[in-house]
Amino acid sequence: MEIGGLLLYLMALVTMGGIYAVMALGLNLNWGMTGLFNVGIAGFFAVGAYTSALLTTPPMLARSGADVGGLGLPIPLGWIVAPLLAAAVAWVVGRICLRLRSDYLAIATIGIAEILRLVALNEQKLTGGPFGIKSIPRPFETMDRPWGEIALMALVALLVFATYLFMERARNSPWGRVMRAIRDNETAAGAMGKDVEAFRLQAFVIGSAFMGLGGALTAHYLKVLTPEASEPLYATFLVWVMLIVGGSGNNKGAVLGAVLIWLLWTASELVTGALPTEWGVRIAYVKMFLVGLLLVVVLQVFPQGLLPERPPKLAGEAAPR
Amino acid sequence: MIEFINNYVIPGLVLGSIYALGAIGVSMIYSILRFAHFAHGDLMTLGAYIAFAVVVAFGWPPVAAMPLALVGTVAASLAIDRYAYKPFRKSRPIVVVIASFGVALMIRAAIMLIWGVQPEPYVEGINPPLESFEPFRIQEKHIVIVVVTVVLVTALHLLLTRTKIGKAMRAMSDDADLARVTGIGTERVIAWTWVVGAVLAAAAGILTGIDTLLKPYMGWDLLLPIFAAAILGGLGRPYGAILGGLVLGVIQELSSYPLLSDEPFISPGYKIGIAFAILVVMLIWRPQGLLRGRVL
Numbered sequence: 001m002e003i004g005g006l007l008l009y010l011m012a013l014v015t016m017g018g019i020y021a022v023m024a025l026g027l028n029l030n031w032g033m034t035g036l037f038n039v040g041i042a043g044f045f046a047v048g049a050y051t052s053a054l055l056t057t058p059p060m061l062a063r064s065g066a067d068v069g070g071l072g073l074p075i076p077l078g079w080i081v082a083p084l085l086a087a088a089v090a091w092v093v094g095r096i097c098l099r100l101r102s103d104y105l106a107i108a109t110i111g112i113a114e115i116l117r118l119v120a121l122n123e124q125k126l127t128g129g130p131f132g133i134k135s136i137p138r139p140f141e142t143m144d145r146p147w148g149e150i151a152l153m154a155l156v157a158l159l160v161f162a163t164y165l166f167m168e169r170a171r172n173s174p175w176g177r178v179m180r181a182i183r184d185n186e187t188a189a190g191a192m193g194k195d196v197e198a199f200r201l202q203a204f205v206i207g208s209a210f211m212g213l214g215g216a217l218t219a220h221y222l223k224v225l226t227p228e229a230s231e232p233l234y235a236t237f238l239v240w241v242m243l244i245v246g247g248s249g250n251n252k253g254a255v256l257g258a259v260l261i262w263l264l265w266t267a268s269e270l271v272t273g274a275l276p277t278e279w280g281v282r283i284a285y286v287k288m289f290l291v292g293l294l295l296v297v298v299l300q301v302f303p304q305g306l307l308p309e310r311p312p313k314l315a316g317e318a319a320p321r
Numbered sequence: 322m323i324e325f326i327n328n329y330v331i332p333g334l335v336l337g338s339i340y341a342l343g344a345i346g347v348s349m350i351y352s353i354l355r356f357a358h359f360a361h362g363d364l365m366t367l368g369a370y371i372a373f374a375v376v377v378a379f380g381w382p383p384v385a386a387m388p389l390a391l392v393g394t395v396a397a398s399l400a401i402d403r404y405a406y407k408p409f410r411k412s413r414p415i416v417v418v419i420a421s422f423g424v425a426l427m428i429r430a431a432i433m434l435i436w437g438v439q440p441e442p443y444v445e446g447i448n449p450p451l452e453s454f455e456p457f458r459i460q461e462k463h464i465v466i467v468v469v470t471v472v473l474v475t476a477l478h479l480l481l482t483r484t485k486i487g488k489a490m491r492a493m494s495d496d497a498d499l500a501r502v503t504g505i506g507t508e509r510v511i512a513w514t515w516v517v518g519a520v521l522a523a524a525a526g527i528l529t530g531i532d533t534l535l536k537p538y539m540g541w542d543l544l545l546p547i548f549a550a551a552i553l554g555g556l557g558r559p560y561g562a563i564l565g566g567l568v569l570g571v572i573q574e575l576s577s578y579p580l581l582s583d584e585p586f587i588s589p590g591y592k593i594g595i596a597f598a599i600l601v602v603m604l605i606w607r608p609q610g611l612l613r614g615r616v617l
Contacts, residue, residue: 035415037415037418037419096604096605097604100604100608102415103356103357107357107545107548108604110545111545111596111600111601112597114593114597115591115593115594118591121590122590233426237422237426240422244419285430285431285433285434288426289430289434291423291426292422292423292425292426292427293423295423296420296427299416299419299420300420303412
């Protein structure tokens with residue numbers, strides 16, 4: 001491969017890996033910090049992706065079976081509304097399930113993700129059904145190659161950094177301390193007078209908002225959005241593997257895991273591209289198998305991941321008196 | 322009235338039988354191993370495809386292939402428990418749930434790798450309604466599905482009430498610590514739970530294949546209704562799971578009855594949404610289920 005192509009490939013890798021990092025950071029707030037078992041990432045992803053796509057796509061271009069089409073609004077507006085709507089859905093789900101044990105949250109989140117996928121598939125007038133939405137605007141796409149790609153990559157990197165700072169701030173704050181307390185000993189946290197259910201709901205809603213943002217970013221980056229994009233394997237379980245491999249509870253780990261797993265995931269495509277088509281199809285199943293195997297094996301062999309969680313220093317430790 | 326029974330009640334009971342078989346397993350695993358087993362749907366798919374392999378290899382009808390498929394699925398589930406779930410017995414239950422998602426992906430990927438993604442029937446050809454039941458439209462496959470379900474549920478009832486291991490299973494489901502104190506072997510009960518769960522799951526998968534077609538995602542798509550049925554009946558209550566399955570199956574079919582106009586009340590594309598709606602209502606109103614199961 002010549003050098004220009006390789007650079008474009010690397011930029012695509014960083015851009016998509018960065019989008020996954022935003023989602024992995026959101027999941028880290030859910031699972032790593034608060035212990036909420038969210039397996040409906042695909043659902044919040046879909047809410048964000050379709051919201052932003054429908055808001056920003058020009059009315060005429062979106063049509064591929066869709067009657068409603070886009071509203072042609074500016075992209076930043078889509079990126080603001082998408083996480084807000086994902087948060088609203090999470091709020092409803094959280095209100096119903098967070099008072100019960102985590103297994104119920106798992107059932108409910110996977111349920112809402114499946115329902116939303118059905119909506120995307122069935123409501124042709126709104127979502128374009130199985131054909132999806134086309135010609136979603138990509139930021140900086142009017143710029144010359146490779147400047148448009150570079151600008152988008154920089155923007156995503158900036159968003160990852162901002163998300164990371166936000167999550168670190170949350171982790172080091174008194175709020176983050178309450179979250180860890182709830183995760184590690186719910187009864188004790190409750191006995192200290194903390195409203196466990198309210199805190200959990202906050203963590204669940206905020207984390208899910210970032211998954212919605214991830215969906216919006218993906219839709220604009222890929223320019224097409226079909227129900228397949230919110231297939232649980234790509235949108236839910238890949239993010240889980242990223243967080244667990246990187247190290248749940250550690251924000252740096254979430255980012256590292258996202259980039260590393262995405263690198264491995266796409267690098268295998270370079271190999272399969274050289275093989276006959278029939279083999280390529282089979283390799284996709286092998287990859288799916290490996291995602292499952294990683295989930296089981298990593299949890300058994302090194303449950304802390306590459307970067308284990310480190311509790312932040314307490315104020316008393318930093319300045320002993 | 323007869324049309325109503327033909328179009329809604331009979332398909333509802335057939336679907337409900339399949340849900341019931343899956344829901345019993347989920348419910349028992351939940352109450353004995355204390356975790357929601359998300360690979361249960363894919364265990365059903367595995368059973369269905371093993372039977373398919375037997376049908377193709379020997380040319381037997383699917384019902385004759387059933388015993389071999391049940392044995393195969395039980396062996397698979399015991400191996401899965403040994404290598405994927407047992408290492409987590411001492412950790413937080415939710416970690417096993419993550420592992421069960423991993424197992425679900427692995428089973429499904431293996432099935433697609435071996436058998437491909439094309440929907441396959443067990444036997445080609447049409448399945449006309451039986452004449453002796455006129456005016457009711459009952460096909461041979463409907464009878465097979467209901468009979469197999471009744472046989473398996475009766476066998477389960479006898480196992481739980483008449484045998485020592487069945488009583489041990491019930492004891493452990495009611496109070497694990499108390500059961501252990503009285504000298505019940507935990508691992509033996511767990512192994513039997515997998516035997517029961519896998520037999521019922523594989524049967525449910527094969528019956529789904531007989532009813533419709535074999536698809537790699539068939540079990541995954543059944544997972545939500547099965548959990549809804551188990552929660553509707555009350556987790557840890559095998560008879561509740563049967564009730565939940567049948568009720569859910571009938572409600573799901575009835576949902577497309579043209580109640581207000583000529584259009585179906587709820588579009589058939591959203592049938593699975595009914596399961597979810599019932600699940601949500603139960604979680605809000607009565608999380609212990611109709612038959613007072615467990616709430617964790």
